[in-house]
Amino acid sequence: MSPAATVEGVWRALLGRRVAALALGLAAVALLFVIDLGTGPARLSPGEVAAALLGRAFEPTTSAIVWSIRLPMAVLGLLVGAALGLSGAVVQTVLANPLASPYTLGLAGAAGFGAALAIVLDLPLPVAGELRIVLVAFLVALFAAGLLLLLGRLRDGRPEVIVLAGLAILFLFQALLSLLQYLATPEALAQIVFWLFGSLARASWSKNALLAVALSVALPALLRLAWRLSALRLGEERAAALGARPGALRLEALAWVSFLTAAAVAFAGTIGFVGLVAPHLARALVGEDQRFLLPTAALAGAFLLLAASIASRAIVPGSILPIGILTALVGVPFLLGLVLRRPSGSRP
Amino acid sequence: MIRVENLRVVLAGRPVLEGVSLTVEAGEIVALLGPNGAGKSTLLRAVAGLVPSRGRIALGPDGQGCRLAFVPQETAAPRGLSLLEIVLLGRLGRLGFAVGPADLEAAGRALAAVGLEPLAGREAATLSGGQRQMAYLAQALAAEPEAMLLDEPLSALDLRHALEVAELLRRLVRERRLACLLVLHDLNAAARMADRLVLLRDGRILAEGPAASILRPHNLAALYGIEAALLDGPDGAPVVLPLRPLGAGREAA
Ligand SMILES: Nc1ncnc2c1ncn2[C@@H]1O[C@H](COP(=O)(O)OP(=O)(O)OP(=O)(O)O)[C@@H](O)[C@H]1O
Ligand SMILES: [Mg+2]
Numbered sequence: 001m002s003p004a005a006t007v008e009g010v011w012r013a014l015l016g017r018r019v020a021a022l023a024l025g026l027a028a029v030a031l032l033f034v035i036d037l038g039t040g041p042a043r044l045s046p047g048e049v050a051a052a053l054l055g056r057a058f059e060p061t062t063s064a065i066v067w068s069i070r071l072p073m074a075v076l077g078l079l080v081g082a083a084l085g086l087s088g089a090v091v092q093t094v095l096a097n098p099l100a101s102p103y104t105l106g107l108a109g110a111a112g113f114g115a116a117l118a119i120v121l122d123l124p125l126p127v128a129g130e131l132r133i134v135l136v137a138f139l140v141a142l143f144a145a146g147l148l149l150l151l152g153r154l155r156d157g158r159p160e161v162i163v164l165a166g167l168a169i170l171f172l173f174q175a176l177l178s179l180l181q182y183l184a185t186p187e188a189l190a191q192i193v194f195w196l197f198g199s200l201a202r203a204s205w206s207k208n209a210l211l212a213v214a215l216s217v218a219l220p221a222l223l224r225l226a227w228r229l230s231a232l233r234l235g236e237e238r239a240a241a242l243g244a245r246p247g248a249l250r251l252e253a254l255a256w257v258s259f260l261t262a263a264a265v266a267f268a269g270t271i272g273f274v275g276l277v278a279p280h281l282a283r284a285l286v287g288e289d290q291r292f293l294l295p296t297a298a299l300a301g302a303f304l305l306l307a308a309s310i311a312s313r314a315i316v317p318g319s320i321l322p323i324g325i326l327t328a329l330v331g332v333p334f335l336l337g338l339v340l341r342r343p344s345g346s347r348p
Numbered sequence: 349m350i351r352v353e354n355l356r357v358v359l360a361g362r363p364v365l366e367g368v369s370l371t372v373e374a375g376e377i378v379a380l381l382g383p384n385g386a387g388k389s390t391l392l393r394a395v396a397g398l399v400p401s402r403g404r405i406a407l408g409p410d411g412q413g414c415r416l417a418f419v420p421q422e423t424a425a426p427r428g429l430s431l432l433e434i435v436l437l438g439r440l441g442r443l444g445f446a447v448g449p450a451d452l453e454a455a456g457r458a459l460a461a462v463g464l465e466p467l468a469g470r471e472a473a474t475l476s477g478g479q480r481q482m483a484y485l486a487q488a489l490a491a492e493p494e495a496m497l498l499d500e501p502l503s504a505l506d507l508r509h510a511l512e513v514a515e516l517l518r519r520l521v522r523e524r525r526l527a528c529l530l531v532l533h534d535l536n537a538a539a540r541m542a543d544r545l546v547l548l549r550d551g552r553i554l555a556e557g558p559a560a561s562i563l564r565p566h567n568l569a570a571l572y573g574i575e576a577a578l579l580d581g582p583d584g585a586p587v588v589l590p591l592r593p594l595g596a597g598r599e600a601a
Binding site for chain 1: 433
């Protein structure tokens with residue numbers, strides 16, 4: 001065989017494996033999505049769920065439960081999980097740090113402070129209630145992201161500078177949050193604490209639509225950087241030699257991630273662990289080709305969050321535990337599984 | 349063509365290169381020799397535009413720039429990327445989101461040139477050190493460059509592979525009229541594969557010219573602080589036999 005033919009065969013096999021992994025992820029997420037819709041005080045079979053989704057439910061209550069209660073929450077879970085998984089993969093790649101997550105950037109702390117601010121103070125804003133908390137959380141997180149990128153830019157987007165700046169931002173806003181909590185009335189304090197847990201119960205179609213728009217802008221933008229991000233895995237000097245412009249790349253990718261994380265955190269509170277574990281899960285499936293890693297990490301994030309969401313309703317029947325408590329409980333077994341799997345070596 | 353004039357590089361407040369000028373014509377291999385820390389890698393980085401420098405750097409026949417491939421010294425490879433992907437990344441500037449047939453063809457040719465084609469699907473991190481070194485050479489070849497900067501491209505290769513890669517480079521440089529600047533520590537390999545040698549010491553050029561006139565005991569003493577014997581090689585190129593470090597010269601420096 002000619003070199004071109006062998007290499008083409010190898011390439012096809014590689015692509016085939018990755019597309020299969022991506023399809024598997026998609027199927028797993030779809031399955032959990034349907035199970036999620038069926039879980040709750042009224043248990044619905046996958047068939048009933050499908051019938052309700054298609055508008056052919058036998059009972060109107062089933063249709064109401066699925067469409068107006070469970071579907072918005074499930075979709076929010078899907079979107080938040082995808083946003084956090086995708087962000088986590090990008091952050092780990094650009095910081096060359098497997099322990100990094102979207103929260104390494106300190107934006108969750110900023111969003112938490114923003115939410116608390118909106119709860120405690122009567123800010124003169126054109127929107128009221130829930131959406132007002134979301135808006136302030138998002139704006140404060142964006143402000144923190146701006147600060148982070150500015151600090152990063154001053155030092156050519158060097159990873160260690162960004163990690164330290166993120167840490168500084170996290171501690172700054174955590175201190176401000178503690179201050180607010182200390183000053184808050186008992187009612188406001190309870191509201192803040194509940195917000196910080198992270199929950200999908202605040203889902204609504206308008207929020208879902210906004211998050212879906214954010215995701216559908218950020219994902220293609222990040223995919224356009226995919227080859228350069230892959231080159232970054234070869235190390236700073238080699239990436240620069242190949243023309244990936246690591247400093248600028250890092251800042252551009254982090255700008256998108258900040259935007260996504262700010263939106264996810266503002267809508268659902270601080271849901272930890274997904275952004276850390278999902279990229280590892282995805283990496284084990286498809287390797288470091290970022291064209292596949294990024295979408296797979298989004299799927300893995302959605303998978304983990306839906307799994308946590310199902311668990312949050314299954315563990316204590318009749319009540320809904322805040323999902324932020326459960327993501328770690330669901331994520332830890334996956335992380336341990338990956339840790340124990342590692343020594344035998346992974347295939348790309 | 350690579351032309352460097354009066355190059356000066358300062359790193360962390362210390363001058364690393366000072367008044368360096370050299371030219372590598374198309375179709376020519378120039379070997380950069382010098383002790384550890386002399387500034388060889390820094391010179392390549394400066395030519396590749398990866399460290400700030402003063403002076404003039406011109407690439408291409410008209411000095412307007414050309415496709416340049418730079419292969420750094422260290423050869424670590426990350427987990428999760430196959431050899432084929434590593435080689436494809438050499439074409440980063442030209443890759444679309446989907447890999448096209450031209451990219452695969454160039455990658456296939458580059459892999460075949462270094463004889464790593466049977467390993468194309470292997471995870472790069474599981475390759476041996478020498479194989480990784482050849483993988484990164486293939487990455488550079490896949491870019492179809494007009495000028496190449498290679499930092500110690502033979503350092504991890506066994507005798508046969510070192511000869512093969514040297515031959516490959518000579519052939520490519522002739523056939524495609526590449527300008528090739530490479531750093532070597534093996535003086536005998538340098539004498540055989542390079543058209544000219546440039547000796548770099550403490551960031552300055554000590555001497556340059558064809559191997560026969562450059563590889564002289566006094567130059568080797570000044571460059572490395574060693575005493576060396578020079579033998580007549582079977583093909584006319586001199587053979588360097590290092591004998592012992594020059595104790596006094598070393599301490600004085
Ligand atoms: N980023 C840097 N900051 C400060 N000093 C540097 C930096 N990079 C290199 N140097 C210094 O510049 C000098 C030349 O380094 P360089 O890597 O170019 O040497 P070299 O000739 O390639 O050596 P070797 O044969 O060991 O690879 C050394 O003294 C080194 O300490
Ligand atoms: Mg060096």
